[in-house]
Amino acid sequence: MDSKKPKALIVGAGIAGLAAAWWLRKAGWDAAVVERSPAVRDGGYMMSLSGPGLETIKRMGLFDKVSEVAHRLRENIMHDQRGHEMLRLQYEDFHGGTEGTAICRGDLARVLREALPDDAVRYGETVTEITADDGEDKVHATLSSGEKLTVDLLIGADGIRSSIRDRFWKGEDCLEQLGYSYAAYDIAFAKKLQADCVSFNCPGYLATVYSLGEDQKAALHIWRNPQAGPQDRENKMEAVHKIGANGPALVTEVVAPFETASSLVIDDLTMVTLKRWSKGRVLLLGDSAHCLTLISGQGACMAVASAEILASELMKTNNDVAKALANHEKRLRPVIQSLQAHTRKIAPVYIPAGALKYHLRNLFLRAMPYSWIVSWYKKSATGEIDLTQALKD
Numbered sequence: 001m002d003s004k005k006p007k008a009l010i011v012g013a014g015i016a017g018l019a020a021a022w023w024l025r026k027a028g029w030d031a032a033v034v035e036r037s038p039a040v041r042d043g044g045y046m047m048s049l050s051g052p053g054l055e056t057i058k059r060m061g062l063f064d065k066v067s068e069v070a071h072r073l074r075e076n077i078m079h080d081q082r083g084h085e086m087l088r089l090q091y092e093d094f095h096g097g098t099e100g101t102a103i104c105r106g107d108l109a110r111v112l113r114e115a116l117p118d119d120a121v122r123y124g125e126t127v128t129e130i131t132a133d134d135g136e137d138k139v140h141a142t143l144s145s146g147e148k149l150t151v152d153l154l155i156g157a158d159g160i161r162s163s164i165r166d167r168f169w170k171g172e173d174c175l176e177q178l179g180y181s182y183a184a185y186d187i188a189f190a191k192k193l194q195a196d197c198v199s200f201n202c203p204g205y206l207a208t209v210y211s212l213g214e215d216q217k218a219a220l221h222i223w224r225n226p227q228a229g230p231q232d233r234e235n236k237m238e239a240v241h242k243i244g245a246n247g248p249a250l251v252t253e254v255v256a257p258f259e260t261a262s263s264l265v266i267d268d269l270t271m272v273t274l275k276r277w278s279k280g281r282v283l284l285l286g287d288s289a290h291c292l293t294l295i296s297g298q299g300a301c302m303a304v305a306s307a308e309i310l311a312s313e314l315m316k317t318n319n320d321v322a323k324a325l326a327n328h329e330k331r332l333r334p335v336i337q338s339l340q341a342h343t344r345k346i347a348p349v350y351i352p353a354g355a356l357k358y359h360l361r362n363l364f365l366r367a368m369p370y371s372w373i374v375s376w377y378k379k380s381a382t383g384e385i386d387l388t389q390a391l392k393d
Helices: 015-026 051-059 063-069 105-114 163-168 233-245 249-255 299-316 321-350 355-367 370-382
Strands: 007-011 030-035 046-050 075-079 085-090 100-104 121-123 127-131 139-143 148-151 153-156 175-188 197-202 205-211 216-224 265-272 282-284
Touching: 007 015, 007 148, 015 030, 015 105, 015 299, 046 051, 046 105, 046 299, 051 063, 051 299, 063 100, 063 105, 085 355, 085 370, 100 105, 127 163, 139 153, 153 163, 163 282, 175 233, 175 321, 197 249, 197 355, 205 249, 216 233, 216 249, 233 249, 233 265, 265 321, 299 321
Parallel strands: 007 030, 007 153, 030 121, 075 197, 153 282
Antiparallel strands: 046 100, 075 085, 127 139, 139 148, 175 216, 175 265, 197 205, 205 216
């Protein structure tokens, strides 16, 4: 690390951590990332980059790189539990004429990693000891390699199971279970789809299959799970097989080989709700601070936008860390709270709990004019607020 620059240690080389490293370096900081995994993690679900997240990517000069690995999704055909078509949703209408791009989470992380110097990320490395006493202007950390670092800011960007949050926010009940589990993975699947994206919705269950190319597909399953919480991976795999076996033929075909997918991610839909995202010189960023879940569709956008806001506030305050962290939270918190509140509302609509609610929802979708449905989906994606305007300085 450069002894003349303020220093930050970032734990976690996901989207939030890599974006934070890029923006802090641009702000004149020496930022190093440590990551437990041996490389950028593959897989993850398909997501949309739009609004403030996409604008941040452009200001980083990465839009062309993102476009190279992005997927153009034109249409989503939604089916009921019998495989009958319910709705065709055009993504161009969904975005309302605004710019947006679809990208796999792992691909976005890879683009961000390649935008950093080779020595910016230390893979296969963890933090074993941290000392961050109240009132001190430094954080002392020991890495698993034995190296000791003294930094001006420690950032926990290590996801929803954050070890940094467990250390400094110990005892705070911040994990809000939405009552759903999910599985996302890529598979080699040659069968041609009806459209770029096809969805099958049953009571308590949603399956979506995306086309990533001629013989490559990505799948996402979300199902109601009242026992959501710590469970072993095998139980969730069994649940996906059980639900898939009772679904449409395409879902059964896709589920059959999913256990062999190297990109498999399987977990619960859990939001993180904390009263504060920073304590002294320790800051949580991205999912570790305020996980939105994939229901909101804004997690990655908020992660990269949050990193830019942090760097902006550090520059404006001449690296007054306490003031910058307070300003960062003041600007971002209203947006996050709105998105989380909206997530609680729309999850039961996307995946109705029982047969009655499921059939009423389907009748509603079939009876509504298409323009009303588009308007509802657009509001669902933004939490009924203008995210770009809300995050402006």
